[in-house]
Amino acid sequence: MVTIDDKKLIADEKVNNPSFAKTIWREIKHDKMALISLVLLLALLITAYSSPLFIDQEQLQRVNFLETWEAPSSEHLLGTDDGGRDVFGQLLIGTRNSFTIGLSVTLIAGLFGLTVGLISGFFGGWVDNVIMRIIDFLMVLPNLMFIIVFVVIVPNYSIFSFVLIMSAFAWFGKARLIRSKGLAERELDYINASKTLGTPNWKIMFFEMFPNLSSLVIVNMTLSLAGNIGLETGLTFLGFGLPASTPSLGTLIAFATNPDIVQNKSWVWLPAALLILVMMLCINYIGQAVKRASDARQRLA
Amino acid sequence: MVKFIIRRVLIMIPQLFLLSLIIFVLAKQMPGDAVTGAFMGNPNVSDEQMEKIREEYGLNDPWYVQYGHWIGKAVKGDLGSSYTHKQPVTSLLAGRVTTTVTLGLFILIVSYIIAIPLGIIAGRWTDTWADKLIVLYNYFSFATPLFVFALLMLYFFGFVLGWFPTGNSVDVRLDAGSWEYYVSKFKHLVLPGMSGAILATFGTIQYLRNDIIDTKLKDFVKTARAKGVPEGKVYTRHILRNSLLPIAAFLGYEITGLIAGSIFLEMIFSYPGLGQLFIQSITGRDFTVTTAIVMISGAAVIVGTMLSDIILSIIDPRIRIE
Numbered sequence: 001m002v003t004i005d006d007k008k009l010i011a012d013e014k015v016n017n018p019s020f021a022k023t024i025w026r027e028i029k030h031d032k033m034a035l036i037s038l039v040l041l042l043a044l045l046i047t048a049y050s051s052p053l054f055i056d057q058e059q060l061q062r063v064n065f066l067e068t069w070e071a072p073s074s075e076h077l078l079g080t081d082d083g084g085r086d087v088f089g090q091l092l093i094g095t096r097n098s099f100t101i102g103l104s105v106t107l108i109a110g111l112f113g114l115t116v117g118l119i120s121g122f123f124g125g126w127v128d129n130v131i132m133r134i135i136d137f138l139m140v141l142p143n144l145m146f147i148i149v150f151v152v153i154v155p156n157y158s159i160f161s162f163v164l165i166m167s168a169f170a171w172f173g174k175a176r177l178i179r180s181k182g183l184a185e186r187e188l189d190y191i192n193a194s195k196t197l198g199t200p201n202w203k204i205m206f207f208e209m210f211p212n213l214s215s216l217v218i219v220n221m222t223l224s225l226a227g228n229i230g231l232e233t234g235l236t237f238l239g240f241g242l243p244a245s246t247p248s249l250g251t252l253i254a255f256a257t258n259p260d261i262v263q264n265k266s267w268v269w270l271p272a273a274l275l276i277l278v279m280m281l282c283i284n285y286i287g288q289a290v291k292r293a294s295d296a297r298q299r300l301a
Numbered sequence: 302m303v304k305f306i307i308r309r310v311l312i313m314i315p316q317l318f319l320l321s322l323i324i325f326v327l328a329k330q331m332p333g334d335a336v337t338g339a340f341m342g343n344p345n346v347s348d349e350q351m352e353k354i355r356e357e358y359g360l361n362d363p364w365y366v367q368y369g370h371w372i373g374k375a376v377k378g379d380l381g382s383s384y385t386h387k388q389p390v391t392s393l394l395a396g397r398v399t400t401t402v403t404l405g406l407f408i409l410i411v412s413y414i415i416a417i418p419l420g421i422i423a424g425r426w427t428d429t430w431a432d433k434l435i436v437l438y439n440y441f442s443f444a445t446p447l448f449v450f451a452l453l454m455l456y457f458f459g460f461v462l463g464w465f466p467t468g469n470s471v472d473v474r475l476d477a478g479s480w481e482y483y484v485s486k487f488k489h490l491v492l493p494g495m496s497g498a499i500l501a502t503f504g505t506i507q508y509l510r511n512d513i514i515d516t517k518l519k520d521f522v523k524t525a526r527a528k529g530v531p532e533g534k535v536y537t538r539h540i541l542r543n544s545l546l547p548i549a550a551f552l553g554y555e556i557t558g559l560i561a562g563s564i565f566l567e568m569i570f571s572y573p574g575l576g577q578l579f580i581q582s583i584t585g586r587d588f589t590v591t592t593a594i595v596m597i598s599g600a601a602v603i604v605g606t607m608l609s610d611i612i613l614s615i616i617d618p619r620i621r622i623e
Contacts, residue, residue: 140602149595262467281444281445
């Protein structure tokens with residue numbers, strides 16, 4: 001039964017212990033750079049994701065040999081590329097594709113790393129030992145080389161397999177991080193109490209342990225989102241990422257492998273390079289604010 | 302101590318074995334084999350003859366027999382031969398390895414030259430404008446993707462300003478061994494090296510700054526101050542001695558990053574090292590070379606990590622307990 005006193009207590013509790021989302025928002029509001037980053041990133045993403053409304057992708061992909069390598073003009077804001085395609089339009093589509101891929105990789109790798117980390121941390125003992133030895137080994141592999149090799153040998157290569165390959169090499173660090181926190185968490189009373197009550201292990205892991213680690217996961221995912229976008233564009237730049245039919249920001253930068261284009265046709269690759277830079281800086285700034293919010297000692301607000 | 306080192310070295314053996322096994326399985330998945338590579342499209346060699354050659358060279362044996370052959374040869378330094386370059390992989394790699402190692406060493410040394418003073422300044426004078434600038438730079442170096450930064454450096458310093466050469470590792474017209482030759486080598490190294498080094502400082506600065514801030518408040522430092530040790534000496538004698546040592550040990554952990562970095566840097570600056578050869582071999586379907594490079598890089602990382610672990614355990618005995 002809830003009395004008025006209890007209600008007041010609950011209300012007080014809410015004021016004194018604001019939710020993580022609220023803490024993050026407070027932290028971002030307090031840090032001007034993070035706020036600017038957030039606004040900039042949102043503006044960028046909204047423009048990129050709404051671009052299909054005013055850009056016809058098929059027309060964008062059509063090769064037009066009468067207009068190749070045109071310098072920026074009022075008709076083509078950022079000029080055209082080797083096939084006479086509008087760079088500005090490709091930039092928007094590219095941002096959308098790169099961000100989507102980066103986000104999917106982060107989510108898939110996050111889910112996988114979380115599951116493995118929780119299992120390892122919750123059970124401890126030999127389970128933990130075996131999993132950690134495997135992760136130790138996987139972490140020393142030269143990741144980038146292995147991703148490239150997999151991209152080349154996978155049959156029926158598609159965007160989906162690309163995302164899976166990238167995710168397959170992105171979860172080790174997360175699993176290790178969550179495991180180390182999980183090991184500390186499993187010794188606590190609420191876990192033991194729950195075990196005594198007969199709650200199934202998976203329920204304890206995902207519904208009782210996980211919420212206590214969630215802020216850690218969110219911080220880690222925000223920061224690795226930036227890393228994954230960087231890696232995707234980098235791979236596409238090298239020619240082992242998205243197929244040419246789905247332009248990414250890396251596709252535009254890949255034009256810069258030719259010295260003539262680097263020097264004389266900078267409108268093709270420079271905007272994409274700068275855009276990636278801005279996006280990375282924004283996401284990381286937000287990530288830092290989120291990180292501070294997760295740790296009461298570091299908070300500015 | 303000795304027990305830890307022996308155990309750590311022994312862990313390396315299954316790691317190397319597993320690495321070679323994975324690479325071998327992957328190599329088998331790659332389209333085509335040495336025979337198709339050498340004779341494909343040669344009208345004088347029919348399919349039956351190719352099959353016969355395969356039989357002769359043991360390419361139709363079960364995979365574990367083939368693996369045994371491959372690893373046996375690899376241990377002796379025979380990594381097969383490249384069919385695009387028509388020479389043994391080992392001699393093809395030799396020159397490339399030197400180029401990449403030079404680049405890697407340059408990046409490491411320069412990044413330490415930048416990072417150590419900055420880390421110390423940021424740690425000692427926390428919350429001053431210098432510290433804020435350093436933290437900003439550190440944040441920038443963490444967030445910037447290497448290939449974007451390298452391209453911007455190439456564009457600005459190589460093309461717009463024209464200060465540095467924009468490709469290759471040396472001016473090919475010069476005689477090897479002359480003074481100009483080495484000067485030209487160095488000039489070619491500066492741009493890719495600096496691009497890598499400026500972004501590679503992140504870990505060291507972050508570590509030093511945090512470590513100094515933590516150590517500053519420890520009891521032994523307070524004791525030193527209370528005894529009247531001048532502030533400068535408190536840092537050089539007491540704090541830095543503790544904070545700087547582990548940095549030497551992190552060297553081995555940096556190898557993974559250097560290998561990934563070398564791929565991008567060498568592609569962008571057309572710098573003829575291992576990373577460039579890796580990409581060339583994989584686009585040219587020259588898979589013997591690809592496998593050899595992945596194997597060498599993987600082994601380098603495994604050995605590097607082991608050395609770092611051992612050095613760290615000598616410096617910090619707490620690590621040994623596990």
